[in-house]
Amino acid sequence: MAQRIITEMIDDIDGSTIIDGNGRAIAFSVDGRAYEIDLNGANADKFEAALSPYIAAARLVTTPxxxxxxxxxxxxxxxxxxxxxxxxxxxxxxxxxxxxxxxxxxxxxxxx
Known part of the structure; x- marks a missing residue:
């Protein structure tokens, strides 16, 4: 018997299926806690736009x-x-x- 396993990436905000690579997993951290969220292209753009003033004012932290x-x-x-x-x-x-x-x-x- 043949089987086909299909994995779908789902947008964590609106529940839509992310197709044709139009989305990504975004890793971020706040207050020392790391998070990851899967977003379609439109929601990823909104996320980055919302964070852009904070990123612009922030300093990069590197691992010693x-x-x-x-x-x-x-x-x-x-x-x-x-x-x-x-x-x-x-x-x-x-x-x-x-x-x-x-x-x-x-x-x-x-x-x-």
Whole structure:
């Protein structure tokens, strides 16, 4: 007997099915607690727009040398590296501190 297993990504805000890569899992943290939410493209844009003034005013926190990080942290670092490379190739300027501005993140998401 043949089986087909289908996995669907569901938007955690409106319950819609995320199709054709038009969405993503967004990891974020608040008050030292880490969260992840699955959002379709429109809700991801709303989420990023709502956070943009706070991100713009915030400073980047990095893991001190010698500290261990989880595999999720490593995956997020890999994603940031991919975004940074894509942004450079597509004419976005990345500040000297290495932070990736919201405009570049949104453009990367739209392109992928």
């Amino acid at each position: 040398r010698g500290a261990t990080s989880s595999s999720k942290d490593a995956e997020q670092g890999d994603e940031l590296t991919r975004i940074r490379r894509w942004a450079h190739r597509n004419g976005f300027t990345i500040p000297a501190d290495g932070s990736i501005n919201l405009e570049a993140r949104i453009a990367y998401t739209a392109a992928h």
